[in-house]
Amino acid sequence: xxxATWNVNSVGARLDRVLAWLESAQPDVVALQxxxxxxxxxxxxxxxxxxxxxxxxxxGRWNGVAILSRVGxxxxxxxxxxxxxxxxxxxxxxxxxxxGGVRVWSVYVPNGREPxxxxxxxxxxxxxxxxxxxxxxxxxxxxxxxxxIGDFNVxxxxxxxxxxxxxxxxxxxxxxxRAALANLRGAGLVDIPPRALKGEPxxxxxxxxxxxxxxxxxxxxxxxxxxxxxxxxxxxWIDREERKGKxxxxxxxxxxxxxxxxx
DNA sequence: ATGCCCTATGATATAGGA
Numbered sequence: 001x002x003x004a005t006w007n008v009n010s011v012g013a014r015l016d017r018v019l020a021w022l023e024s025a026q027p028d029v030v031a032l033q034x035x036x037x038x039x040x041x042x043x044x045x046x047x048x049x050x051x052x053x054x055x056x057x058x059x060g061r062w063n064g065v066a067i068l069s070r071v072g073x074x075x076x077x078x079x080x081x082x083x084x085x086x087x088x089x090x091x092x093x094x095x096x097x098x099x100g101g102v103r104v105w106s107v108y109v110p111n112g113r114e115p116x117x118x119x120x121x122x123x124x125x126x127x128x129x130x131x132x133x134x135x136x137x138x139x140x141x142x143x144x145x146x147x148x149i150g151d152f153n154v155x156x157x158x159x160x161x162x163x164x165x166x167x168x169x170x171x172x173x174x175x176x177x178r179a180a181l182a183n184l185r186g187a188g189l190v191d192i193p194p195r196a197l198k199g200e201p202x203x204x205x206x207x208x209x210x211x212x213x214x215x216x217x218x219x220x221x222x223x224x225x226x227x228x229x230x231x232x233x234x235x236x237w238i239d240r241e242e243r244k245g246k247x248x249x250x251x252x253x254x255x256x257x258x259x260x261x262x263x
Numbered sequence: 264a265t266g267c268c269c270t271a272t273g274a275t276a277t278a279g280g281a
Contacts, residue, residue, distance in 0.1 A: 009280085010270055034280085036271065061271060062279065111281060153281070172281060206281070210267030218281075244265045250280080 001071060001100055001258045003029045005149040005221055006242075007108070007204070007251035010036040011064070014249055015043050021242060021253065022050050028071045029099045031106030033151045035064025035092075042066065057095045064092050065108050065150070071100030080133045084125040086110065086118075093126070096137075098144075100260070102229065103137065105130075107150035112171035120171060123153070127180035135187045138226060145229035145258075148189065151204075151251065152222045154181055156191060160201060160219035172220065184224060192223040194236045194254055203238055204251045212243055221254045232258040 004027040008014040011032060022030070035042060035058045042056035042064075053073040058064030067073065077096035085091075096105040107130065112120040130148065138146060154177040158164040167173045185191065194201055202217025211217070223236065239253040 013270065034270095111279080113279085113281085170281080204281075205265095207268035210265090213264075213266045220281080240265090248265090250269075 001029065001102065001260045002027045002255060003102070003104065003147070003149070003258065004253050004255045005031040005033070005106065005151075005223065006253040007033040007151040007221060007249060009034050009249040009251065011043060011066070012037055012041070014247070015046065017242070017247060017249075019046055019050060021239075022047070022052070022068075025239065025253070025255065027255065028069065029102070029104060030068040031104060031149045032066040032068065033064070033106060033108035034062075035066060036060075036062060037064055055095055055097050057092045059089075059092045063108060065095045065106045067095055067097045067099065067104060067106050069097065069099040072098070074098045080129045081136070082132060083129045084122060086122045094130070101145065102258075102260075103141070103144055103146040105133075105148045105150070107148055107152070109151060109153045111153050112177070115169065115171060115174055123171075124176055124180055127184065131180075131184050131187050134184060134189065138188045143228055145226065145232060147192075147223055147225040147229045148184070149223045149254070151220060152181070153220055154178060155218050155220055156181055156222070162200075162202070162216045162218070172218065188226050189224040190227070190230050192225050192230060192233055192236050192256060194238045197238055197240050201238070203254050205243060207250050221251055223254065223256055229258070232260055234259050
């Protein structure tokens with residue numbers, strides 16, 4: 001089974017590339033983030049025509065997450081139980097589903113903006129709700145392959161950014177954010193790192209300043225898996241080709257191949 | 264090489280991204 005996560009930075013602006021990538025990469029399950037559309041605006045027809053069931057959750061403008069599956073799509077959960085609101089709104093940042101016997105959550109963790117910003121406190125609260133959800137689901141069904149995949153907006157280690165000196169005082173690398181990741185692992189998950197390409201494990205490159213061609217990247221899209229999922233992993237890799245060319249998202253797809261037969 | 268912001272909006276500026 002091939003499972004992928006991809007922050008598409010607007011599924012509307014990216015639809016042609018998404019459809020072409022589904023055709024070329026042939027993933028069985030895809031977690032999308034940053035749809036930037038409402039649930040009803042999600043381009044369900046062309047994606048269904050490509051062979052995928054769709055669980056999309058978007059409230060427009062920003063955020064928005066989805067799970068696409070061609071191996072079954074059951075027990076869909078919109079939002080984390082107890083997910084904190086921001087400015088009074090529970091944002092569309094999480095959707096869970098069971099696909100071919102594998103429980104998957106597609107998450108778009110809040111950015112945080114600045115360490116002294118309300119959004120940063122919100123980010124840490126959001127991680128706490130994610131941790132609680134993971135702990136509850138793993139306790140309920142301990143032997144089922146399970147993974148949280150998506151844009152975590154945290155670089156787990158200094159090696160996951162191109163130059164840690166550039167991140168002094170910035171979000172994404174602070175101790176509390178990394179502690180939130182460690183706390184998530186403590187609930188029973190392990191990081192499934194991708195094969196490094198060109199010595200770099202990055203999944204995101206800013207649009208500005210020619211960051212991609214300069215190698216100024218970050219690994220912030222992650223696969224956090226329980227032991228039953230991790231034991232099935234045959235390969236994990238970044239489809240860096242998708243970051244190239246006109247009309248690319250600023251994130252590349254992260255792909256995990258599992259030793260399972262499709263359900 | 265991949266090539267020096269992009270996307271969505273009460274839109275002709277602004278907010279958010281990370």
